[in-house]
Amino acid sequence: MTAEEQTSIKNITVVGTGVIGNGWITRFLANGYHVTASDPDPAAEERTVAAVKQAWPSMEKVGLAEGASINNLSFEPDLAQAVKDADFIQENVPERENLKRQVIAQIDSHAPKGAIIASSTSGILPSTLQADCEIQPARVMVAHPFNPVYLMPLVELVGGKQTERNFVEKAESFYNSLHMKPLIIEHEIEGHVADRLMEAIWREALHIVNDGVATTEEVDASIVYGPGLRWALMGPFLTLHMGGGKQGMRHLLEQFGPALKLPWTKLEAPELTDELAEKVITGTEKQTENVSMEELEERRDQFLIELQELLEKYWPAATVKGSR
Ligand SMILES: NC(=O)c1ccc[n+]([C@@H]2O[C@H](COP(=O)([O-])OP(=O)(O)OC[C@H]3O[C@@H](n4cnc5c(N)ncnc54)[C@H](O)[C@@H]3O)[C@@H](O)[C@H]2O)c1
Incomplete structure (x- = not known):
């Protein structure tokens, strides 16, 4: 079964295409999704395409899903347009509270009801991020990844005061289908765990x-x-x-x-x-x-691929599910 069939999530929008947004785009594309990306910077599209191309050989080594292609990416700088048909939105704008609150409220007012809004924030509380949402704050949560997102399995999932559990669980299944290790954190704290x-x-x-x-x-x-x-x-x-x-x-x-x-x-x-x-x-x-940054990235990526194979070999039952 493809990731899409497992989760009924079809259309993904990535908002903010810097280091982390581009990492998510690479992971989503490699898992066979079509991705809409949105970023107001006119140079963003060129940067994203270069970043995905740089990471693609690593994704080929890890294994691409059927139909996975760099060509399944489209850019839409207008945020309202970019999220209007989305089932899942991953937000990655710079770590500034006011900006994030404003962008997330805007996404909330234009995305279809039921679409999940997940923020990559490194430290801001989900209750703060969802505070200005007027349509459906219940679907807003933190989904904090690690760089490079296309190879690092951990994603910390944290709901805020208004987040409904079913959305967090749906996000958990979605990230599992992307071969990630989602860790649900029950209590929101600055910086997560x-x-x-x-x-x-x-x-x-x-x-x-x-x-x-x-x-x-x-x-x-x-x-x-x-x-x-x-x-x-x-x-x-x-x-x-x-x-x-x-x-x-x-x-x-x-x-x-x-x-x-x-x-x-x-x-x-x-x-x-x-x-x-x-x-x-x-x-x-x-x-x-x-050593150039590109060479460092290649070295790190290759190392992370082999290290995860070793981890699987020596700790095959490795899981992030807690025992409580
Ligand atoms: N860099 C990391 O290692 C890391 C790791 C995990 C999580 N994060 C989190 O991910 C988020 C993004 O971090 P980054 O390092 O990718 O930042 P970055 O500065 O590399 O990228 C931010 C991108 O957001 C775009 N942007 C600015 N305003 C926007 C708007 N209104 N709408 C859409 N796009 C907009 C910028 O043009 C830029 O491309 C932050 O919340 C950060 O805390 C970062």
């Missing part, structure tokens, strides 16, 4: 560079050759469970529980001074000085 965790590391990394403890390259190496390798298979909890030896987490907590009181982490972000910004920008540029 994964961004909250990544933000904590990001803040500490900035402190470490700001304090001159290590360079950007050294911080990256400390993750890539260390915890990052384990985290690709297990998250922080199972990783630490194994750090407790035969007694697992019980022993781990006895041994390292007291360290939670030590001032290892700062948590408050450092002030993003010009000096810190310069250190981070020149540091990362130095790390990549002989």
Whole structure:
């Protein structure tokens, strides 16, 4: 059965075609959908076509659905026109609360009733995003992906105060049909779950560079050759469970529980001074000085494809369904 037959979702509209919008477009096209894209920037269409073409060889490696083609993409800069026949709308405009509220309210007033409106927001609460919708706020939710969207399986689904559960479940089936791992988060918090965790590391990394403890390259190496390798298979909890030896987490907590009181982490972000910004920008540029962004993307994509094959091999039952 095709993704379309599984979910009865036929027409998809992607609003905002930057890094994330283009990633969604690639994933939708590769799964055999026709996609309408909308972005007011006159250069957007050319950028999107280039981005999809760049990612397409990766999609061919992963496997294309029957009928999947780059040609199944059309552009419609007028938002009302772009969403008028949509069954599913993925919103990816810049992370500015007022803009998102306004765009989502506009989508709500022009999309057919029952069409799902999913926002890729990294941190804004779904209750805030749906607050100005007058037609059907119940179908508005957060569906937060990870870059590159066409290869990363996780999508965090979060409903707001007015979201109805049946829409979240329909979105869950839809993302499952796209070979993703939707994680329904029952409580809305700024940053959802994964961004909250990544933000904590990001803040500490900035402190470490700001304090001159290590360079950007050294911080990256400390993750890539260390915890990052384990985290690709297990998250922080199972990783630490194994750090407790035969007694697992019980022993781990006895041994390292007291360290939670030590001032290892700062948590408050450092002030993003010009000096810190310069250190981070020149540091990362130095790390990549002989490699173009396109080459980095190809390397990352190939790595992610093989890594997911490994994950499937060593953790075939990997699931994001909770045990509660
Ligand atoms: N970049 C990431 O790694 C990442 C990861 C997950 C989620 N997100 C979220 O995805 C969203 C988009 O982020 P991005 O990194 O793709 O941003 P981006 O700046 O790359 O792209 C934003 C796009 O939106 C377009 N746009 C601006 N106003 C618009 C409007 N009124 N209607 C339609 N399009 C409009 C811009 O022309 C641009 O093409 C944000 O909410 C962000 O938090 C980003």
